[in-house]
Amino acid sequence: MQQRPLQYTRTAIVLHWLIALAIFCTFGVGLYVDDMPLSPLKFKVITWHKWAGITILSLVLVRLIWRATHKPPALPASMAPWERFAAEGAHYLLYLLMFAVPMVGWLFSSAAGRQVIWFNLVPLPDLVAKNEGLADILHETHAVLAWTLMAVVVLHLLAALKHHFVSRDGVLARMLPFLNRS
Numbered sequence: 001m002q003q004r005p006l007q008y009t010r011t012a013i014v015l016h017w018l019i020a021l022a023i024f025c026t027f028g029v030g031l032y033v034d035d036m037p038l039s040p041l042k043f044k045v046i047t048w049h050k051w052a053g054i055t056i057l058s059l060v061l062v063r064l065i066w067r068a069t070h071k072p073p074a075l076p077a078s079m080a081p082w083e084r085f086a087a088e089g090a091h092y093l094l095y096l097l098m099f100a101v102p103m104v105g106w107l108f109s110s111a112a113g114r115q116v117i118w119f120n121l122v123p124l125p126d127l128v129a130k131n132e133g134l135a136d137i138l139h140e141t142h143a144v145l146a147w148t149l150m151a152v153v154v155l156h157l158l159a160a161l162k163h164h165f166v167s168r169d170g171v172l173a174r175m176l177p178f179l180n181r182s
Helices: 010-034 040-069 081-111 132-167 177-181
Strands: none
Touching: 010 040, 010 132, 040 081, 081 132
16 A cells, blocks of 8 residues: 655645745735726736736646645644544635636636736637626626635635644645754
8 A cells, every 4th residue: 555645745835835826916916906097007917917817727727637646645643533624625625716716717807808818928718708797797706706715725824823833743844844854
């Protein structure tokens, strides 16, 4: 029987932190652009937000493929069953939201009649026909999902810190291997 690794692979770690950084930056840009007056700069920032969203979607797809082909490290035996259930559920929810937020953003752009052209190089197909009513619903859905993602990310972060500082069970070191060197 093959033993599970003690920490995530380097690839999984790099993808995790790249996606995390991209999510925080893209969320911040989304908040910033919402308060901007209509201007050429606003359209430029929206374009950057779209590029980041499609990049996150691409990285998440790579991460999902990597996760499907590389077992994650086992959780510590000291974790209570409810903690294991919560950890697994939170990871599934994170993956779902990391996929759903950019997909709904892409759908919103399509319904608003604004094609996404990734890095001004790759025109992505419109996923739905232009529809102002649908665009309004998708815009609101995108915002609600983004806020939900941020809430789950914060809970994920707090759980990791709890495991590091309170439980001292090595859970955080699985994603930050330099913590094992103490």
